[in-house]
Amino acid sequence: MRWTIKPTPEFEKIKTLSEALQVDHLIAQLLLQRGIETYEEARQFFRPKLTDLHHPYLMKDMDKAVQRIEKAIANQENILVFGDYDVDGTTAVSLVSSYLKTYYPNVATYIPDRYDEGYGISFKGIDFADDNDFSLIIALDCGIKSINHVAYAKERNIDFIICDHHRPGAVLPDAIAVLDPKRDDCNYPYDELCGCGVGFKLIQALGENRGQTIDDLVAYLDLVATAIAADIVPMSGENRILAYFGLQVINAEPRPGIKALIFQIKKKILDITDVVFIIAPRINAAGRIKHGNHAVELLTEFDFEQAQQFASEIEKYNSDRKDLDKQITKEALQQIEENQEKERFTTVVFQEDWHKGVIGIVASRLIETYYRPTLVFTKSGDKYAASARSVKGFDIYNALEACSEHLEQFGGHMYAAGMTLAAEKYEDFKASFEKVVQETIHPDLLTPEISIDAEIDFIDITPKLFRILKQFEPFGPQNMTPVFLTKNVKDTGYGKPLGQDNEHLKLFVKQNNSEGIAAIGFGLGMKFDRVKNQNSFDIIYCIDENEYNDKISVQLKAKDIN
Known part of the structure; x- marks a missing residue:
């Protein structure tokens, strides 16, 4: 580190x-x-105040989007709400469709099949719209590069409204409206919204058109907060406001689908980390293992008993997802070890029978072991498909763009992307990707970094400090949990490794004459020799709380020891 x-x-x-x-x-x-x-x-x-949110009509094309939806309603047209199969896409589809259905019945949803259609707008989805007399498609969390798809729909007299947050290409699709704060010609004051966030701005504009205020839309913020947490967008500006109030909805009166997901959790108050690790993986599991439609069914169901039934099915998908991701990670690590070449700047692995739904998770797991920009490929039809994950500070989207001559399709963000290529292009692409990364990555970025906010002494850790730090929540990119360094610390003799394989470390630490503080270090079991026998050491940690037998006490969550 x-x-x-x-x-x-x-x-x-x-x-x-x-x-x-x-x-x-x-x-x-x-x-x-x-x-x-x-x-x-x-x-x-x-x-934060909801009144601090920006006016939705500041977003380029918002007026056109609202006019077209109102025209569709006036003419009794059928509206299809289309979105990606991940958390951001399924929450966005659930949000916009359930809002429209509060006053207009001719609304249906469409989530593409991950395996049959792939990411984003599909020709199959447009054919479905054509066959079923839909004349307007609202695409959420996708579509910004779907030039050909939108043209194909236009030939069939189907209009598109695109609500996306990915980077646009040089040309925009010929849609009725393209809502994307990352458009160069869009002056919206905040450009880090997720797809569901852009969907929320759309219903905010529609609501204003119908005489509603922001207070009438608060019930939808459980979906927006879930998407913000899952999509790892910056926890700043509007995202912070939406997540702050969305967490309040999740903890007070969530929709039945989300309530059913958290029903088994004993924790009374969920924070953003719980949303990331408890709610989001289960919603994602539907699209990974079965079909994203199951997530939309859950999130738009208003009967709690039925929602519980949907949630139990999704729990099974999540369990299957865990088993697959564990097995594929093991196979991928074995493949890397068997093919160890000279020092590489990237990790690229392929096996044709790996489950496409979990290769993104596997890529993240591989980064934990081999800290390199990582691609995990599998076979998808007659093509190769991959999920990409990056290391902190390196833009993998730009690296893929530099190799785009070998790719058929790609899209994503700085830290996560997806792509497809022809099988015969795989080796050329792999060599090109390695070369681009080698030439552009700073060597320091190949070692994991812990960024420390401040060096403090244990005497500085007071109940008042902890109370104020709690108010820094919700945490996320650009507002990460504060990390502190304290030097010349000793364990008081209670330190011991924990866990089945002694992989964790439990300590009771003091500095000079300070009071002792409990500390837990997940994955730091190997550091036990460093801290035993009252050796002096430096510790990096977050200040956390531990609840035991209904008693809450401050503890340190150790991140590293030296």
Whole structure:
């Protein structure tokens, strides 16, 4: 692990913000590191308001989108709400379709089959619309590069409204409206919305057109918060507001489908991490193992008993997904070990029978072992399909763009992407990808980094500090859980490895004459020799809480020890 300490802001800035907010210098420093420099910015951060959301009509083409939907309703046209099979896509489809159905019945949903149709808008989906007399398709979380698909639909007198958040290409599809804050010609003030977030802006505009206020739309924010958490978009600006209020809905009055997913969890209050690791994988499992339609059925079901039935089916898909991902990861690691070549800058593996639904998860698992930009390929029809995952700081989308002559299709983000290519192009692409990464990646990025917010002493860890840090939630990119470094620490003799294979580490640590603090280090079992016999060591950690026998105490979640 590379330990890097974030730059400390100028002392005068820390002092000014500290005095304005009446907080200590450490809190002011953490806020400045997150780009929060004024009292008003801090107010928006700690006390988000729905009224801080931007006006939806600031988004390019929003007026055209609303006019076309209202025209469809006036003319009794059939509307098809189309979206991708992942969490962002299925939540977005559930959001827009369930909203429209509150006042208009001729609305249906369509999720492409991951294996038969692949990612994004499909010709099969357009044929379905044509065969069933749909004259308007609202595409969510996809479509920004679907030039040919939109043209194909237009020939069949089917209009498109595209709601996407991926990077556009040089040419936009010839749709009635293209809602995408990443459009160069769109001046919307915040361009990091997820697909479901863009869908929410659409219903916000439709609602305003019908005399509704933002308060009438709060019930939909459980879906938006789930998408924000799952899609790993920045937890800043509008995303933070939407996630903040969405978590309140999840914990107070979630829709029956989400309530059914969390029904078995004993935790009383869910945070964004619980959404990422409990709710999102189950919604994703439907599209990975069976079909994304199952997720939409769950999220749009308003009978709780029926929702519980859907949730139990999805639980089974998630269990199957775990087994597959474990098996394929094992096979992929074995393949890498058997084919160890000279030092490589990438990890690229292929096996034709790997399950397409879990190769993205496997790519993430491989990065945990071999910290390299990673592609996991499988066979899809007569093509090769892959999921790509990157290491922190390296834009894998740009790397794929540089190799695009070998690809038939690709799309995604800086850290995650998907692609297809012809089988005979695989070796050429693999060589090209290795060359591009080797020439463009900084060598430091090939070692995992822990970014430290501040060095503190244990005496600084007070109940007041923890209370304020809790208000930094929800955490996510651009607002990660604060990470601290404390030096010259000793275990008091209670330290021991934990877990079936001693892979974790439990400690009770002190610094000088401070009170002892419990610490848990997941995956740090191998560091036990470093901390035993009251050896002095440095520790990197987040400040967390532990609930045991209804008692809550502060504990450290150790990230590394040196």
